[in-house]
Amino acid sequence: MRLLIVEDNMQLSQLLAKGLQSAGYETDLLATAAEATAALITTSYAAVILDLGLPDGDGLSILRELRHRRDPVPVLVLTARGGLQDRVNGLRSGADDYLVKPFALEELVARLEAQLRRPGQQLGSSLQVANLGFDLRNRQASIDGEPQQLSSRETAVLELLMRSKGRVVSKKQVEDHIFGLSGEVGSNAVEVYVHRLRRQLSDKGAKVRIHTIRGVGYLIAGEKRDPL
């Protein structure tokens, strides 16, 4: 899968290229807004990693032009500017995600994969937390590679948690995901499904934990992180 890195600091872009290569991505490196604009017209990339501070102009202008052409390529913005207005402008201009320097390469890859896994994007369909796997294509959970039987609602909750692994999923998101617009949602319906899912997973030997963040939502993580 080919990515475009637009970054004027060659040291950084080469290091990124190396890191991404070991994660399985091919990269093209460009250092100016003009080159990037030209490349994006002729070449179709899986995703773009875009630095905002470029010598010949603001990276946001590239982004606006992309979105103006209705090009849906995922754009992950890198910036040294963590200022409030910069962040708002970046997201309004159509960035899919935003990373403030300095960032962990691991984090960059994780965010990139989250974007590439979105519907219509190119990344494969399997998610993994510890020994728990989830195939997005046939919505099948597996533990240590063994397919597991879960109810459709438990599967829905698990899918949502797995898609957001390492991040909190709000209770509202779970409700919306399971019940959609239809039907009455009992006040503790979500808790009931999460509880059942938790028990199923632990009974079947999954080394994961679904944490409840009271008043906020749920988070799935590998067990090693949780000696509580």
Added chain:
Amino acid sequence: MIRFKSILSRIVILHVIAVAVTSILMSIGLWWLLNLATSNIHDQAMQTQAEAVGRHLVAQADGRLSLELPPDLHGLYSQPYGRYAYAVVDADGHVLFSSQAEAAAIFPVDPGADAVQFLTTRKGNAVISGASLRLEVGDHAVFIQAAEDLANRDVLTDDIVTDFFRNVGWITLPILLILLVTDIAIFRRALLPLRQASEIAQQIGPASTDVRLPVDEIPSEVRPLVSAVNQALDRLDQGFRIQREFTADAAHELRTPLSILRTRLETLEDRRVVSALLQDIEAMSRIVGQLLDIAELDAFAIDPLDVADAREVCSEVAEFIAPLALEQEREIALLAVSAPVWVRGNAEMMKRAIRNLAENALKHTPPGTLVEFVVDEDGTVSVRDRGPGISDAERELIFRRFWRRDRSQPGSTGLGLPIVQRIAELHGATISVANRATGGARFSIHFAAATARRTSASVTPDNSDRLRQP
């Protein structure tokens, strides 16, 4: 010397004094002129009367004088009427003719006097005023005296003078007062552009340094001041811009090398060294980030119309911080009402403040304990921990930039709470710090409740939980 705060009150008070003095002086002057004019008219009339009497004075063949007055003149001097009187007196003071019964001279005779004399005398309470005319009739020199009793009810001329104040004099005061009101109106109008300029000046803050005062409408006398203020604003604006650019440049110059360093480190083999060095980079990045936050906050102003949902803000911070907390073996909980809690404020800034409070709480709460976010309906947001609490001695210190309780603790910058305080200040919110009865500290920010729903420029909720700041 009285000092006036307002130009207008100075004008009004000085004007009132001027009006009082002018109206007195003007009345006296008018009264004097009127008096002069009426006494002139009276004198002329008396002289004419004396001349008329003189024309009927005839020298007889025997040298004696006779006076034959026509009936109309006769009537004029009749005793019952009593208004006018005449007397013809010779040089020796003998009265030759008189309209009066007692046949006395009206005025004492002075043989050396001018041909025409205007005299006034008193007779009882009455003021008798008239003219004395020297006339040669035949070889006699006689003085014809004609006079008017000014107390007679038919005398109008002095009534004009006495009525002046009652009927005419009072007009001067209202006229002068109208003038005063007109002056005030003119002055207020003249000052209007200045007032408008002040209103515009009030909008100028660190976030709106591009506003300038309008010069076109300003009176030329004040224009140098307004222009000088505008030039001062230009210089300030320049200063702010330099600071903002510096913040952006510094961010770039500091963070890009940190990024390179970090990425380079991550490719190293020895994982133990890597993780130690990564921790150092994390701490360094944190200091850089907070310094830049402080710099940005120093040149930031909240739009007073901004409104944010404190509950939503806390929920987003809790979502953001929960994975970090779990990693550090602490738990996070949000205690809030189910309805939105609208407060005056900028959602992004509030998020930063609450995040700093939460990070502070996580640092001090022991492993296995809970950090709680509490949102009250009145707009108060609290973060509670189970740490050692805050001693009275530290209560002020903790908000000082770069103050740290334990300087050996890595990752602590001493900037977190000052950032919280600065953001609270920008919101006009107060911070309270308390120790919990059950142990631990509670930091509360009291935001002003709002009803309107104009939300501040916020990132979309979909993305905001993934926004990362060092």
